[in-house]
Structure formats: structure tokens, C-alpha cells
Amino acid sequence: MDQETRPETIARWTILMMQETRITWPVFATNVIARYYARTPKPARRIEFKTVGEVFAVAKVNGTRLERMVKPGASSHLWSELEESWVMELPGRYYIGCRRDLARRYDLLDVQLPSSAPNSDPGLWAALSRSFASSIEAVVPVLADHVINEKDERHLPGAIEVITQHIAAAEGLRARMIEELAALDSAGKAAERGS
Numbered sequence: 001m002d003q004e005t006r007p008e009t010i011a012r013w014t015i016l017m018m019q020e021t022r023i024t025w026p027v028f029a030t031n032v033i034a035r036y037y038a039r040t041p042k043p044a045r046r047i048e049f050k051t052v053g054e055v056f057a058v059a060k061v062n063g064t065r066l067e068r069m070v071k072p073g074a075s076s077h078l079w080s081e082l083e084e085s086w087v088m089e090l091p092g093r094y095y096i097g098c099r100r101d102l103a104r105r106y107d108l109l110d111v112q113l114p115s116s117a118p119n120s121d122p123g124l125w126a127a128l129s130r131s132f133a134s135s136i137e138a139v140v141p142v143l144a145d146h147v148i149n150e151k152d153e154r155h156l157p158g159a160i161e162v163i164t165q166h167i168a169a170a171e172g173l174r175a176r177m178i179e180e181l182a183a184l185d186s187a188g189k190a191a192e193r194g195s
Contacts, residue, residue, distance in 0.1 A: 006102060007078040010086060011070035013098035017090055025063030026056070028089065033062055035085040047079050138162035 033049050050061045068076040087098050138159040142152045
């Protein structure tokens with residue numbers, strides 16, 4: 001995973017999704033292309049997809065084209081301008097995992113901005129609580145003997161992963177609180193000026 005390119009990371013998560021879900025290439029391609037066209041102005045598009053013809057035939061052609069972009073050893077490749085739309089159309093854990101792995105390439109935490117997070121404030125707290133519980137469960141085997149050493153080798157990767165997720169959840173909640181405090185501060189100053 002550490003030596004993967006961005007397209008290889010996206011391909012790995014996409015192929016995993018295709019193996020584990022009932023999503024088909026034509027359906028996935030239709031969603032990716034719709035998002036790509038919605039987010040990319042026509043003059044900026046370097047990739048054109050089939051859009052004319054019988055709906056199912058068009059979806060099949062486009063699905064085959066996208067599948068070839070991530071197939072190992074294929075001559076086609078995943079275009080960088082398509083990556084954002086592609087990743088955003090991965091469902092659930094595949095989206096989260098792919099985004100997390102892409103962030104790691106830059107030594108970043110995958111923390112969603114509060115203004116774009118689909119979670120409500122209680123949702124952020126619930127995510128942090130779940131994350132904290134997982135962190136404790138993952139760290140207990142490592143710290144059971146009060147020393148971190150070679151005996152902990154098999155537990156360390158899982159513990160590190162869970163702690164990283166916990167830090168990301170905590171940062172998301174922290175960012176939301178800072179955002180709210182700034183809004184309250186601005187509102188307070190505005191009220192003071194109005195009095």
C-alpha cells in the first residue's frame with residue numbers, strides 16, 4: 001500500500017467494492033460520469049463519455065471503459081481529473097477507506113470539515129465515542145504488560161490504525177466546536193455593537 005500511486009489506491013478500493021457489493025460497472029460508471037459532468041465545466045473536460053443511445057447500452061459502454069481504467073496491466077489509465085468524482089461515488093466504507101489512504105500519502109489525517117460533514121453535532125460525538133471505545137480495545141493488548149516491545153508486533157498495526165481514526169474523529173469534533181465558538185463570538189460582538 002505504501003508504494004501505490006493514487007490511481008492504484010483508487011483502483012484497489014474500487015475493485016474491493018466491486019467484489020464485495022452488488023454494484024455493477026454500468027451503474028457505477030453512470031454515477032461517476034454524472035458527477036464528473038456536474039463538477040467539471042465543459043471547456044475544462046478532457047474526457048468525453050458516450051451519452052447518446054439506448055440508456056443501458058450507453059451505461060454498459062461507459063462501465064467497460066471505467067473498468068479498463070483500473071484493471072491491472074490495462075493500457076488505459078485513470079485520469080487525474082476523474083479521480084475526485086470517482087472517489088466521491090464509492091459507497092460507505094470504500095469511500096472512507098480510499099479517502100483515508102489518499103490522505104496518508106501526504107501524511108495527513110482524513111478529517112472532514114464540519115461545514116461539509118453530513119453528520120449532525122450529535123453524530124460527531126457518537127463517532128468520537130465509538131472511536132474512543134475501539135481505541136481502548138485495540139490498545140489493551142499492547143499495554144497489558146505495561147511495555148511496548150517486540151511482543152506487541154501483531155497488535156501494533158491495528159492499534160495504530162484505531163488511534164489514527166480516533167484522532168481524526170476528535171479533530172472533526174474540535175473543528176466543529178471552534179467553528180461554533182467563532183460564530184458565537186461574532187454574534188456577541190455584533191450584539192455589543194447593536195446595544
